[in-house]
Amino acid sequence: MISLKQVSFSYEDVPVIKELSYVEQNPVITGLWGRNGVGKTTLMKLIAGHQIPSQGNIEVMGHRPYNNQEAQRHLCYMQEDHPFSDIWTIRDALRFYQYFKPNWNQELAEELLETFKLPQHKKAKKLSTGMKTALQVVIGLASQADVTILDEPTNGLDAGMRKKFYERLLDSYDAFPRLILVSTHQIEELQPLLESIVVVHDGKLLLHEPMEEVRERGIWITGEHDRVNQLIGNQKILDESTIGSVKKVMIDVPFSDEWRELGRSSGISVEKAHLQDYLLQMTDNVQEGVR
Incomplete structure (x- = not known):
């Protein structure tokens, strides 16, 4: 699925990721946790191919993700406050990702729009924080990408909507197992769904263990x-x-x-x-x- 070997990355000579190695070979729902500023967002961008490591090697489904169209067919990265086009409606956003994601499940996308009460003709730029997060969740789950990365997928969702997200996340994974990496501060709520947890600290991998062991x-x-x-x-x-x-x-x-x-x-x-x-x-x- 994904493999990182001795990966480092720096912003203007400031180290952010430091010789980090991480391998996930099987479908699993994994939680990504760490304090603010420890390198979580950079790590997700590196895996998603948005940035290239300063050193080391990253592979996603056997392909290096940076500037690699074949790797991107296996990836879906929905970052926090995802940058949708200002002219897109919700329907436009779904059509765009449907074109690029070969495992796209349109039936699931329609169901999720109903679940999160998203009006298809509303402009993405006019969505509230919670509605925009819900749109990101819809795309992330409906993509059924082999490696799906969800960054803070409960941001702005109320308790009821968060519960629905957790239910639909598990349903989607059961129907189409893949690697789902979820970065979250809501670790207490999400942990019953997680099979493993990754903890990043100071740009390094501090912990990668089964959730059933860590939660005890x-x-x-x-x-x-x-x-x-x-x-x-x-x-x-x-x-x-x-x-x-x-x-x-x-x-x-x-x-x-x-x-x-x-x-x-x-x-x-x-x-x-x-x-x-x-x-x-x-x-x-x-x-x-x-x-």
Whole structure:
């Protein structure tokens, strides 16, 4: 599907992507997560062939994506605030992508227009943020491209529309399995659909693991100071705070019945950390040179 080997990229001699290697061989829905400014957008543009790496090699379905029409037949990249033509209507946008995407599913496109209540004759430039995001989702899913990249596909969508997007994303993937890479800040909502997660930090690949493993990591332990210290032993601490005699720490281990029982027997609170909190603390520790 896609392969990046020792890829680097710089803007005016400022490194943005640094010797990043990433391979995804099978159809999968993957979440792309990272803090603002760590290189996520640049990484997506490199995979999509919008930019050429300063060094290293990128292949999409066996083709280098930059300035390569054959590679583009396998790709659909819907970036945040996608640049549609000012003169296009929604119908015009669909016709344009239908022409260039060989796996295009017009029936699905029509269904998605109904789902997101998009009027076909409305000008793209007059769409609200949420409606424009919905149009990007329609094109991304209806393209059925072998490698589909969706950048912040819930931007401006209300809770009801986000739920519909998640349902249609899963339905589309089940009907036509492919690599769908979703960059999102809504990781808590999206994580039940994800099979893997990619975390980028400071232009490097920090994490690429199955979602079922990552979602279980991170435990909050709260209780009397000495008891907490005794319970956690030499486990890696991602965050800690103390108020009086009460200490609260997050440790980087999978949540399990064993930890729950240890907390119960020690009179200490043991809770699963939210995925977003875990990822934030993990990247904080990278910045501090802990991990």
